[in-house]
Amino acid sequence: MKWLLVAVLTAFTISSAVTQSHILRGSPVNSLCADLVDPAGYSCTEHTIQTKDGYILALQRVASPAQNLTLQYGPPVLLQHGLFMAGDVWFLDSTKESLGFVLADYGFDVWVGNVRGTRYSYGHVTLSETDKEFWDWSWQDLAMYDLAEMVQYMYSVANSKIFLVGHSQGTIMSFAALTQPRVSEMVEAAALLCPISYLDHVTAPLVERMVFMHLDQMVVALGLHQINFRSGTLVKLVDSLCEGHMDCTDFLSSITGKNCCFNASRIEYYLDYEPHPSSVKNLRHLFQMIRKGSFAQYDYGFLKNILTYGTSKPPEFELGLIPASLPMWMGYGGSDLLADVIDVERTLAELPSRPELLYLENYGHIDFVLSTSAKEDVYKHMIQFFRAREKSSSW
Numbered sequence: 001m002k003w004l005l006v007a008v009l010t011a012f013t014i015s016s017a018v019t020q021s022h023i024l025r026g027s028p029v030n031s032l033c034a035d036l037v038d039p040a041g042y043s044c045t046e047h048t049i050q051t052k053d054g055y056i057l058a059l060q061r062v063a064s065p066a067q068n069l070t071l072q073y074g075p076p077v078l079l080q081h082g083l084f085m086a087g088d089v090w091f092l093d094s095t096k097e098s099l100g101f102v103l104a105d106y107g108f109d110v111w112v113g114n115v116r117g118t119r120y121s122y123g124h125v126t127l128s129e130t131d132k133e134f135w136d137w138s139w140q141d142l143a144m145y146d147l148a149e150m151v152q153y154m155y156s157v158a159n160s161k162i163f164l165v166g167h168s169q170g171t172i173m174s175f176a177a178l179t180q181p182r183v184s185e186m187v188e189a190a191a192l193l194c195p196i197s198y199l200d201h202v203t204a205p206l207v208e209r210m211v212f213m214h215l216d217q218m219v220v221a222l223g224l225h226q227i228n229f230r231s232g233t234l235v236k237l238v239d240s241l242c243e244g245h246m247d248c249t250d251f252l253s254s255i256t257g258k259n260c261c262f263n264a265s266r267i268e269y270y271l272d273y274e275p276h277p278s279s280v281k282n283l284r285h286l287f288q289m290i291r292k293g294s295f296a297q298y299d300y301g302f303l304k305n306i307l308t309y310g311t312s313k314p315p316e317f318e319l320g321l322i323p324a325s326l327p328m329w330m331g332y333g334g335s336d337l338l339a340d341v342i343d344v345e346r347t348l349a350e351l352p353s354r355p356e357l358l359y360l361e362n363y364g365h366i367d368f369v370l371s372t373s374a375k376e377d378v379y380k381h382m383i384q385f386f387r388a389r390e391k392s393s394s395w
Contacts, residue, residue: 032060032112032120035273036091041065042104049153051145055116056123059150060087062100062110073109075188075390076158078150080113082168082194082369083286084229084275086120087112089167089369092270093263097372099165102379108163108386111154115146115173117226118276135225138285138298139169140317143176148183161188163386167369168338169286171195175295175347179321189327189389191382192355193368194339197319197347199286200293204337206254211291216284228277257337259364261371270370295319319350328355329385331378333363356385 033044037060047059063073079090079100090100090112104110114120116137117129127134154162164187166174171192177183178190202208219227253259285298292299297314299305305312328351332344348355358381363371368378 032058032087032091032114036088037062037100040091040095040101042095042101047153049149050125051116051149053141053145054125054127055146056121056125057116057146057149058087058114058120059153060112060114062104062112064101064104064107066105066107073158074107075163075386076109076111076154076160077103077163077165077386078111078113078154079103080147080150080164080166080170080173081115082166082170083282084227084278085167086118086273086276087114088120088273092273093266093370093372097375099369099374099379102375103383106383109158111150111162113147113150113170115142117278129226132225135279136281137279138282139172140176140285140297142169142282143173144180147173147177148180151177151183151186155186161186163188163389164190165193165382166190166195167193168196168365171339172197175319175322176317178323178326179317179319181323184323184326187326189329189386191329191331191385193331193378194336194365195330195332195344195347196339197295197317197350198293198343199289199338200291201340201342202290202338203340204255204257207290207338211287216280216287219280219283225280226277227280227283229275253364255338256365257333257335259366259371260335260362261367261373261377263370263372319347320352322351322353324352326353327385327389328353329358329382330355331358331360331363331368331382333365333367334359334361335364338365358382 031046033046037044042065043063045061047061049057049059051057079087081087081089087100091098095101095105100110100112116124117135122129124134129135151162151164164174171194174190174192175195175197178187281298288299289295294316296316297309299314300308302312305314309315330344330348332339332341334341348357358378360367360377363377368374371377
């Protein structure tokens with residue numbers, strides 16, 4: 001039972017009779033290129049960038065075998081993963097099913113982002129991961145620093161605007177970052193899977209219970225600053241939320257909604273790579289979004305808000321600041337209990353543009369990255385959207 005609960009907070013993992021020791025053991029940490037891309041016959045190069053607040057991040061650049069022969073790159077596209085994931089999530093299925101490989105096969109210049117705290121981006125110029133200060137960040141920092149630096153680096157290397165793809169937390173980061181002109185002016189178009197800027201209509205029963213029980217405060221009380229589901233302490237804590245209170249055996253549905261189309265036979269393989277660590281502050285920020293129904297910066301409380309922001313309440317991220325001229329495409333599902341349809345509709349109402357939409361009634365939160373039929377159901381539509389944008393670009 002406990003190995004199942006490790007994954008409850010990840011919004012990624014999927015059920016199987018895998019043992020707890022399988023979760024708690026170490027994971028591949030060589031490099032994303034060496035672990036997943038090179039063995040598939042694709043070209044992959046590792047890049048390192050430094051954020052303005054000192055974090056060392058890994059980026060990977062992926063090309064198909066055909067591109068490698070021509071030595072030519074197509075339109076640059078950045079893949080930004082979700083919560084408790086890293087860039088490996090885009091390559092966990094076959095080359096015909098994984099978005100990272102699919103985009104490369106279609107001639108795109110694929111770049112893979114890995115935010116701070118993940119096993120591929122576990123560094124800082126002065127801090128160690130054992131330092132409390134290393135984990136003093138939330139998704140607003142991932143947007144303002146990590147994503148902004150990735151986009152800037154890609155823009156400089158490719159010498160052109162980029163396409164941006166985000167999933168789940170990657171869309172939260174994207175929405176926040178795109179309100180900043182310094183970022184949006186470098187983005188040609190954005191495609192967002194399970195788009196989230198508001199979370200107050202989350203109906204996933206286990207998430208609702210974690211928010212109600214103030215799991216974020218429990219973790220703080222334990223003196224933890226990192227959320228790492230390969231540690232026994234967090235396994236036990238999450239286990240306690242279920243036992244005697246609710247049935248967590250079908251935990252994936254209880255936290256994301258029913259997923260229709262992932263390959264359950266690959267669960268043990270997925271768990272070799274996911275989940276990745278994140279920060280307690282990040283979890284608290286997400287819970288604030290659920291409790292307050294806002295898309296705002298981190299709420300420190302009255303006094304620290306005054307010191308940090310100059311106001312008693314944290315400033316909102318205004319979706320209206322995203323340029324109306326920026327083309328956007330969104331894919332969302334009727335079975336997704338995290339990116340709820342009501343919240344997606346609120347996001348759409350506040351955007352100054354009219355994004356192209358793909359709604360799949362049977363798709364859940366995980367299907368958009370791990371469905372065995374996502375290439376046909378989702379990715380071909382995204383690629384068509386990008387191809388239409390190429391006509392007005394320099395590629």
